[in-house]
Amino acid sequence: MKNLIDIKDLNVEEIEELIKVAKDIIQNKEKYSHKCDGKKLATLFFEPSTRTRLSFEAAMMDLGGNVLGFSSASSSSTAKGESVADTIRTVGCYVDIIAMRHPKEGAPLVAAEKSVVPIINAGDGGHNHPTQTLTDLLTIKCEKGRLEDLTIGLCGDLKFGRTVHSLITAMSRYKNIKFVLISPDELKIPEYLKEDVLEKNNIEFIETKDIEEYMDKLDILYMTRVQKERFFNEEDYIRLKDYYILNKEKLEKAKKDLCIMHPLPRVNEISIDVDDDPRAAYFRQVEYGKYIRMALILKMLEVK
Amino acid sequence: MNIDSIKNGIVIDHIKAKKGMEIYEALNLQELECSVAIITNAKSKKMGRKDIIKIDKSIDIDLDILGYIDPDITINIVKDDKLIKKFHVTKPEKIVNIVKCQNPRCITSVEKELDQVFILTDKEKQIYRCKYCEGRSFNP
Ligand SMILES: [Zn+2]
Numbered sequence: 001m002k003n004l005i006d007i008k009d010l011n012v013e014e015i016e017e018l019i020k021v022a023k024d025i026i027q028n029k030e031k032y033s034h035k036c037d038g039k040k041l042a043t044l045f046f047e048p049s050t051r052t053r054l055s056f057e058a059a060m061m062d063l064g065g066n067v068l069g070f071s072s073a074s075s076s077s078t079a080k081g082e083s084v085a086d087t088i089r090t091v092g093c094y095v096d097i098i099a100m101r102h103p104k105e106g107a108p109l110v111a112a113e114k115s116v117v118p119i120i121n122a123g124d125g126g127h128n129h130p131t132q133t134l135t136d137l138l139t140i141k142c143e144k145g146r147l148e149d150l151t152i153g154l155c156g157d158l159k160f161g162r163t164v165h166s167l168i169t170a171m172s173r174y175k176n177i178k179f180v181l182i183s184p185d186e187l188k189i190p191e192y193l194k195e196d197v198l199e200k201n202n203i204e205f206i207e208t209k210d211i212e213e214y215m216d217k218l219d220i221l222y223m224t225r226v227q228k229e230r231f232f233n234e235e236d237y238i239r240l241k242d243y244y245i246l247n248k249e250k251l252e253k254a255k256k257d258l259c260i261m262h263p264l265p266r267v268n269e270i271s272i273d274v275d276d277d278p279r280a281a282y283f284r285q286v287e288y289g290k291y292i293r294m295a296l297i298l299k300m301l302e303v304k
Numbered sequence: 305m306n307i308d309s310i311k312n313g314i315v316i317d318h319i320k321a322k323k324g325m326e327i328y329e330a331l332n333l334q335e336l337e338c339s340v341a342i343i344t345n346a347k348s349k350k351m352g353r354k355d356i357i358k359i360d361k362s363i364d365i366d367l368d369i370l371g372y373i374d375p376d377i378t379i380n381i382v383k384d385d386k387l388i389k390k391f392h393v394t395k396p397e398k399i400v401n402i403v404k405c406q407n408p409r410c411i412t413s414v415e416k417e418l419d420q421v422f423i424l425t426d427k428e429k430q431i432y433r434c435k436y437c438e439g440r441s442f443n444p
Pocket residue numbers: 106405406407410411412434435436437438439
């Protein structure tokens with residue numbers, strides 16, 4: 001695998017392999033701490049995303065490698081009007097692998113076409129964010145022990161939430177998956193996802209506005225944030241942002257082994273009284289994110 | 305030029321009625337120095353009404369554009385008054401610099417030197433998507 005631009009670039013076996021390596025890293029951290037000695041990762045963040053950037057940088061450091069890069073377009077040569085292709089060609093002279101985030105959709109693919117070193121898409125606008133999806137898959141595998149036979153509730157912004165779209169696409173490849181799609185009418189999943197992914201693969205799904213209606217059926221509850229930057233209209237954002245807030249009370253009927261996930265950062269979608277509940281997996285999810293990125297860097301650098 | 309016959313050239317037949325002008329423009333036929341005839345609303349047994357374009361010269365035409373705009377078109381190549389080749393166009397797998405991505409969040413909206421590449425992602429529904437942002441092309 002030369003680049004990771006879209007989660008669809010990886011087949012089920014490759015994902016399985018990454019998860020296997022990530023789980024081994026969790027168990028044997030020491031064994032991996034010098035795997036990337038002398039290697040460099042560039043984190044090129046044309047728009048800020050501190051969490052994702054730190055996760056990549058921590059992953060490379062835990063493998064013994066070094067990191068360099070920039071954290072916003074204003075501190076990079078883009079501010080002077082340089083093209084993505086030129087930036088990538090330049091940085092490719094210094095490093096072994098690049099993790100790139102860009103506000104424009106498709107920018108990492110442009111980079112991949114010109115790059116001599118592997119490119120990891122660390123998010124391109126509202127389009128793809130494959131390492132988030134890998135993080136989610138590792139979280140599910142570690143928390144539930146399986147990627148099959150799951151009823152997954154997705155709640156919040158299902159229309160613009162790329163995390164949700166990628167997760168639905170990725171999970172649709174596993175056996176006996178059911179989805180409960182919880183959102184206001186304005187933020188339902190797009191038609192193409194229903195047609196091209198859910199219906200095409202004969203996946204059972206229910207759409208509801210009520211977060212509690214199917215709570216007792218869920219194995220996973222994936223909460224999302226309504227992101228302001230996805231809206232063109234401020235009024236819509238204000239009206240919809242507080243539609244769902246998960247708290248202790250709403251979890252009353254939930255299964256004992258429910259796994260509550262969130263891609264973070266949260267605003268107020270999950271009340272802090274849920275944080276101490278052992279079912280709250282969202283902070284562990286952050287940690288899984290680092291391990292899966294470590295596994296990915298190893299795979300892309302072909303380090304054994 | 306006689307509308308009915310050309311000696312050496314191309315007849316683009318079975319164009320959906322009223323689409324002739326769009327194809328004329330897409331192929332840049334106004335740039336040609338030879339005669340070009342557009343016949344609109346011609347009677348057709350198969351289609352009821354159709355458009356036809358006759359070009360009085362053997363030129364290279366971009367079959368991808370034709371396939372993208374109207375895959376039911378028939379191309380006739382005429383040489384020395386004889387029909388030497390007749391074929392249908394097909395929906396191309398990939399079109400380059402024929403349509404522009406309309407997504408304002410797409411990288412092609414800011415980096416103008418990039419090619420506008422669309423890929424046929426759904427053959428059944430004939431859906432083209434931008435290679436970069438996966439946004440749909442507007443239906444031709
Ligand atoms: Zn595009």
